[in-house]
Amino acid sequence: MSSSGDSSGKLLSGTDLAKEIRESLSRDVAELREKxxxxxxxxxxxxVGGREDSNVYIRMKTKAATDIGIEAHHLKLPRTITEAELLLKIRKLNEDPSIHGIIVQMPLDSDNTINSHLVTDTVSSDKDVDGLNTVNEGRVAVGDLEGFVPCTPNGVMELIKRSGVEIAGSNAVVLGRSKIVGTPASELLKWxxxxxxxCHSKTKNLSQL
Incomplete structure (x- = not known):
């Protein structure tokens, strides 16, 4: 990202920012539980399944949740689970009043064919903390940023804003157009x-941008 006429770049680190955000969230959760x-x-x-990279991410998410006072429940399902069985599990979580947020760890490590888009759309939009339900994606697309926003793009925006980089009026280049990162990141920057x-795999003369 650069301001008009400025092609220089700035490397941003999220380590200190993540600590600040977790401390702030910990206070917010404590206040909520007091009220x-x-x-x-x-x-x-x-x-679903047991991919080691997913195991690592889940351990990190569980620790982060616990550190700020949220009870994390890890529901590990076998690779043999069918799409219908998985959707039923998610619907039960939607209806569970003790569960306020749901994350479905991707990719799904299943022996069976499961439509991941259908899975994320089955998660209630009110509990979709990853912001991957079509309802929440649509809200971001039209500039309604009050609901759940995909976590990685949201983190990127927080990092940019708290680093003092002026977003309004800047030229931003987003590499990739994935549903999880690239597309929502471009929408957030636009709004x-x-x-x-x-830019994506078909972009020509990428180095000149």
């Missing part, structure tokens, strides 16, 4: 008034 005695914010992390160029 609502008996409330135990609950996060369900649904995993923060940057001029956005999206």
């Amino acid at each position: 609502l005695p008996g409330l135990k914010p609950g996060l369900a992390i649904v995993q 923060h008034h940057a001029t956005v160029t999206i």
